[in-house]
Amino acid sequence: MLEIIREYGLMLLVGEYPHGKLGGLALTLIISIVSLAVTFPCAVLIALARTGPLRTPKAIASGFVHSVRAVPLLMLIFWAYFALPIVIGFPIDATYTLILAIVVYQAAYLGEIIAAGIEGLPKGQSEAAKALGLGYVPTTFRVILPQAIFNVIPGIVNQLTTIIKESSLGSIIAVSELSYVMLQVNSNEVTKPLQIFGILAATYFILCFALSQATNWLERRIANRRTGRVVVEAVA
Amino acid sequence: MIEFQGVSKWYGTLKVLKDISATVDKGTTIVLCGPSGSGKSTLVRTVNRLEPIQEGTITVAGADIYAKSVNVNTLRMGIGFVFQQFNLFPHLTVIDNVMLPLRRLHHQSRKEALPTALLMLERVGLADKAHALPADISGGQSQRVAIARSLILNPEVLILDEPTSALDPEMVSEVLKLLRQLSGEGMTMMCVTHEMGFAREVADRIWFLKNGELTFDAKPLVFFSPEAHPDVRGFLSAIQKNH
Ligand SMILES: Nc1ncnc2c1ncn2[C@@H]1O[C@H](COP(=O)(O)OP(=O)(O)O)[C@@H](O)[C@H]1O
Ligand SMILES: [Mg+2]
Numbered sequence: 001m002l003e004i005i006r007e008y009g010l011m012l013l014v015g016e017y018p019h020g021k022l023g024g025l026a027l028t029l030i031i032s033i034v035s036l037a038v039t040f041p042c043a044v045l046i047a048l049a050r051t052g053p054l055r056t057p058k059a060i061a062s063g064f065v066h067s068v069r070a071v072p073l074l075m076l077i078f079w080a081y082f083a084l085p086i087v088i089g090f091p092i093d094a095t096y097t098l099i100l101a102i103v104v105y106q107a108a109y110l111g112e113i114i115a116a117g118i119e120g121l122p123k124g125q126s127e128a129a130k131a132l133g134l135g136y137v138p139t140t141f142r143v144i145l146p147q148a149i150f151n152v153i154p155g156i157v158n159q160l161t162t163i164i165k166e167s168s169l170g171s172i173i174a175v176s177e178l179s180y181v182m183l184q185v186n187s188n189e190v191t192k193p194l195q196i197f198g199i200l201a202a203t204y205f206i207l208c209f210a211l212s213q214a215t216n217w218l219e220r221r222i223a224n225r226r227t228g229r230v231v232v233e234a235v236a
Numbered sequence: 237m238i239e240f241q242g243v244s245k246w247y248g249t250l251k252v253l254k255d256i257s258a259t260v261d262k263g264t265t266i267v268l269c270g271p272s273g274s275g276k277s278t279l280v281r282t283v284n285r286l287e288p289i290q291e292g293t294i295t296v297a298g299a300d301i302y303a304k305s306v307n308v309n310t311l312r313m314g315i316g317f318v319f320q321q322f323n324l325f326p327h328l329t330v331i332d333n334v335m336l337p338l339r340r341l342h343h344q345s346r347k348e349a350l351p352t353a354l355l356m357l358e359r360v361g362l363a364d365k366a367h368a369l370p371a372d373i374s375g376g377q378s379q380r381v382a383i384a385r386s387l388i389l390n391p392e393v394l395i396l397d398e399p400t401s402a403l404d405p406e407m408v409s410e411v412l413k414l415l416r417q418l419s420g421e422g423m424t425m426m427c428v429t430h431e432m433g434f435a436r437e438v439a440d441r442i443w444f445l446k447n448g449e450l451t452f453d454a455k456p457l458v459f460f461s462p463e464a465h466p467d468v469r470g471f472l473s474a475i476q477k478n479h
Binding site: 127130131132133143147 | 284286309310311312313315317319321323324325326327336337340341371382385386389
């Protein structure tokens, strides 16, 4: 095991870099963080549509959420990888394809988490804002969202864990993230799958376990800080 | 200042306000009381359109609050509203709570809004708590901040729905003292409360509601006298037993 780490450790961390494209754990992290960062504003919009007063956006968001939740992520990746280039007429880099699929998929789940955060606030908060004369936009952006998002930070961090695991599906379309790199290592060293995939498992475990510990810690901090909070169960 | 004319409201098939007609004169303080579920909250919440009505008209400062020319947010800016549960914004400091209307409705910068907000906090005796978070001050202090926030745009009317019901007994008096002071300064107020000492001393008129009806509307002297409506007398003796 040690000699595999000695030989392939750098590859596990950064892929072919600096001689080729960045890959490995670094790419997994970049894909995950970028995906979450792009998902976040989309999820906020979905949550606002879901909880807001307008019927059409509500119906569209609800249709989107229910559709996405009814299909596997892998199918979205196939769509983005095989079908989308035909529709738009030019090819897209596989890494972007993967990010796009994760964003669409996670927007539905993260949107529901943020919507739960909005609905979990005491009704008095929006009533007090209304009673002051604040309209929908200042009420939403100054009163509701800051609290709702703060309260669901643990849920958001938890989705990052999910995204990290989901990004391993990129190996199917040859995105050279962590799993793909280890697959390649395995084809070089055909006799050591136990060690190679053991290292792969340990890497994911350390990363995701640390994040879930961070989630627990955040949950306690947030619970201590305020009343009227909401505890959102992990989904996806 | 506020006039209810034949106001009725239903929740589904349940009629919770029944043909209410009454007037709140400018500069007077009205205390509303009555058994739980009698419609006190619903009635005061109709004034700033937090609750819509199905029949009748309500005018504030001469204008029908449902007139096409009335913008609901402008209406609400002119009516301070204080809730039983304070409803301070927990993510904002005390001063930011008080400044929020100035900043978002009068579009003032932080620097412009600060002196006005500090002055208002001084009025409610909480200038030293300006930078505390709502979680770090007492219930009585929270309610005084909520009152400061509701007054920051200089509304013509202040409405309070059981402002002391969520408070520990030792904090009730600091809030009532502030309300007494505001009433003395000529604020037009509608206050739902079961603090009968306060009602006797501060109210110009006391309204008694029962089952959605305004069954008695009288000066305190009459309200607390043996000539009061039998329902009122029953209510008063029930309250006394609880205290
Ligand atoms: N949102 C609501 N939906 C249905 N019924 C309600 C609602 N709010 C209040 N009610 C009913 O309206 C009546 C009056 O309530 P409320 O105005 O809160 O009374 P009070 O403030 O005097 O205790 C009660 O019978 C109550 O159950
Ligand atoms: Mg009530």
